[in-house]
Amino acid sequence: MLIFNKKSDLSAFLSPLIKQNKSIGFVPTMGALHQGHLSLLKNSLYENDVTVMSIFVNPTQFNNAEDLDKYPRTLERDVQIMQDLNNNIIVYAPEVADIYEGNTISENFDYDGLENQMEGKHRPGHFDGVGTIVKRLFEIVQPNKAYFGEKDFQQLQIVKKLVLKHNIPVEVIGCPIQREANGLAMSSRNERLSESAREKAAIIYQILNLAKEIFQTNSAEETIKFVEKEFKKHLEFELEYFEIADEATLLPVSEKESNKKYRGFIAIFIENIRLIDNISLN
Template sequence: MLIFNKKSDLSAFLSPLINQNKSIGFVPTMGALHEGHLSLLKKSLAENDITVMSIFVNPTQFNNAEDLEKYPRTLEKDVEKMSTISNKIIVYAPAVLDIYEGNTVSQSFEYDGLEHQMEGQHRPGHFDGVGTIVKRLFEIIQPNNAYFGEKDFQQLQIVKKLVSKHKLPVHIIGCPIFREKSGLAMSSRNERLSPEARKKAALIFEILTEAKEIFQEKSIAETIHFVEESFEKHPEFELEYFEIADEATLLPISEKESDKKYRGFIAIFIENIRLIDNISLN
């Protein structure tokens, strides 16, 4: 397995392969890999000649300095996990200086309003940071295909918009949420939960699943009320938001339309650790 820490070395390695029209699949991550990440990796390996995975904890997408500091960094373990799948994966694990060249600030992006909903409301500047790093990594790696998990569904839609607005020659592929046996959406942040909290966090998906059933028969307001009331019964959770939105626009909906796709989005704290999840409601 080849591991590059400098973009100049990675570009020098990839350039002749690009000239040979080899297809490049790219899986961007912040490390602390789990089965969800590995599923993206497997898909890329199956669909491309070359697969690159980046491992980089991007400082510009954190609006909480403590969250950035505590985010797990486990490169050695990550490489071990990757090696169980293939030894042909190319790893890009740069330092902040290699990416930002001493100017660790975000560019400003507009995503036609997608950035103002949900995560955008609660994490100011987050999607500028996401756009900055994703665009930079696309420029360095020049992938044909890039793979993103649907757990971060808003991010997936924003990356698609970024590619469209900036006319980037990358095909964005969304992949299903991977869940633990309990139903908890796999996340690097799960590693920070105590065993007890991790067990309790299974309630998130249980309530989302019930909300989906309620949404089929009852109103939007009743569905939202059910979720809010359910978490009020469990004081170990702090619900930041639950919203029902149009999948395409991410705008909250006021009434159902038969030709639209809807999704429920949630952000919640347990043990002061912020977890997000979502579920298709159609």
């Protein structure tokens, strides 16, 4: 398995493949790999001649220094997991200096308002950091296709907008949320949960499914109140938000329209660890 730590070395390796018109699939990650990441890799391996995965904990998308410090870093384990899947995956695992060249700050991006909802409201500057790293990685790897999980649905929509507004020749592909046996959305942050909390966190997906049922015959406001009431019964959880939004614009729903797709978005704390999830409500 080829592992590159410097963008110059990775570019030198990929350049002749690009000239040969080999299709390059790209899976950007922050490591601590789980089955969700592997599902993205499998899609890329199936659809492309070459697959690149980046492993980089990007400092500019964290507005909480403690969260950045505690984010799991398991490169050796991650490489072994990838080798077990397919030894031909190309890994780019840079240091901060290789990406940011001594200037670790975000560019400013305008995503036509997508950045002002949900995660953007609660994590100031987060999507500037996401845009900065994704744009730089796209410039380094020059992929034909890039794969993102729908667990971070707002991020997926923002990356699609980034590509559109900056004329980046990459097809951005969203892949379904992968869940643990109890329904908890797979996330690298799950590794930080105690066994007890991981079991209790199954309630998140259970309540999302109930919200989907209620939304069929009730308003968005009534559905939101139901979710808030349900989580008040579970004192180990702190609900940061539950919002129902238009999938395309991410704007909150006031009145339902039959021709639009809606999604419920949640962010919640347990054991001071922040988890997010979402569900299609159509």
